[in-house]
Amino acid sequence: xxxxxxxGCGYMGQTHLEDIYLKDTINLYGVCxxxxxxxxxxxxxxxADKYFTDAGELIKDxxxxxxxxxxxxxxxxxxxxxxxxxxxxxxxxxxxxxxxEEGLIFKKICDEHPSSKVLVGHILRHNKTYNKVYELxxxxxxxxxxxxxxxQNHQVKKWDKYQRLIEETSPVIDxxxxxxxxxxxxxxxxxxxxxxxxxxxxxxxxxxxxxxGMIHISLSDGSSGFYEAGWSQTAANNNIKEFxxxxxxxxxxxxxxxxxxxxxxxxxxxxxxPENVTEFINVPFNEKPTGAELDHLxxxxxxxxxxCPTLEDVLKSFKVVCEAEKTIVxxxxxxEL
Numbered sequence: 001x002x003x004x005x006x007x008g009c010g011y012m013g014q015t016h017l018e019d020i021y022l023k024d025t026i027n028l029y030g031v032c033x034x035x036x037x038x039x040x041x042x043x044x045x046x047x048a049d050k051y052f053t054d055a056g057e058l059i060k061d062x063x064x065x066x067x068x069x070x071x072x073x074x075x076x077x078x079x080x081x082x083x084x085x086x087x088x089x090x091x092x093x094x095x096x097x098x099x100x101e102e103g104l105i106f107k108k109i110c111d112e113h114p115s116s117k118v119l120v121g122h123i124l125r126h127n128k129t130y131n132k133v134y135e136l137x138x139x140x141x142x143x144x145x146x147x148x149x150x151x152q153n154h155q156v157k158k159w160d161k162y163q164r165l166i167e168e169t170s171p172v173i174d175x176x177x178x179x180x181x182x183x184x185x186x187x188x189x190x191x192x193x194x195x196x197x198x199x200x201x202x203x204x205x206x207x208x209x210x211x212x213g214m215i216h217i218s219l220s221d222g223s224s225g226f227y228e229a230g231w232s233q234t235a236a237n238n239n240i241k242e243f244x245x246x247x248x249x250x251x252x253x254x255x256x257x258x259x260x261x262x263x264x265x266x267x268x269x270x271x272x273x274p275e276n277v278t279e280f281i282n283v284p285f286n287e288k289p290t291g292a293e294l295d296h297l298x299x300x301x302x303x304x305x306x307x308c309p310t311l312e313d314v315l316k317s318f319k320v321v322c323e324a325e326k327t328i329v330x331x332x333x334x335x336e337l
């Protein structure tokens with residue numbers, strides 16, 4: 001049985017904790033948060049052996065086998081280094097670091113500690129719905145090249161949380177790493193160009209930053225991808241995941257957005273052309289399959305299988321969104337044509 005510890009008791013930290021709690025082969029050894037009350041409450045709720053406010057103390061505890069880092073990106077590099085120095089295996093949430101240059105250091109540290117397994121939390125790689133769409137595209141269901149349209153807008157109720165997040169990262173980087181990874185994964189192609197625009201619609205957003213962004217990427221097989229992400233009190237919650245090719249179209253509808261049959265899970269709609277026939281595929285729903293992610297890390301430890309995605313793939317997608325961020329900031333600085 002593995003002793004697992006979670007650092008960060010926010011939204012993603014508690015998502016991990018919920019899945020760990022349900023696993024018979026895992027012991028939740030410790031939880032850690034700078035907020036002592038939050039750490040204590042999470043330890044009680046998820047039956048952890050201990051709670052901590054000092055991440056270093058937890059990481060140095062010899063009883064810990066696996067550490068899940070679910071904190072802000074600016075803390076990841078230091079926590080990863082300490083974990084690997086203490087021979088821990090790690091799941092680290094994305095983005096891996098604040099900058100691409102720090103991301104290169106992240107990978108270098110991992111390469112220097114090959115006995116410790118490190119998996120980055122690109123959760124869609126472990127999502128049954130996205131794996132089914134990958135299978136359909138790989139099998140030529142809609143042909144190639146394809147156009148990928150992805151929108152992830154959130155109407156924010158607690159703005160203070162997102163204000164802090166924007167000071168750490170941006171909407172395009174925070175979730176864009178997922179969807180650029182999906183675009184590369186689904187096509188098997190590399191990104192050849194990227195551009196983006198951003199807008200600040202909330203006055204408290206710092207100068208030079210934005211709360212709504214859009215990027216466009218071109219890929220080496222002729223495919224293209226569009227990704228939009230926004231956080232504000234006035235945006236409508238909007239999720240579009242659509243893939244269009246010469247032989248048809250695939251659309252993902254999440255369970256919560258279905259008009260009927262929500263109990264059937266996520267819905268994949270496949271339009272076949274020229275047959276003019278639409279096929280519907282239901283997929284059991286798990287919004288954040290963090291349990292499957294942890295299962296994969298354990299297989300990495302026990303069977304020496306590769307990370308999914310690999311650190312090389314993580315860095316490639318991270319580089320694309322960082323380049324997109326540069327174009328967005330540059331475009332925001334332009335006064336007029």
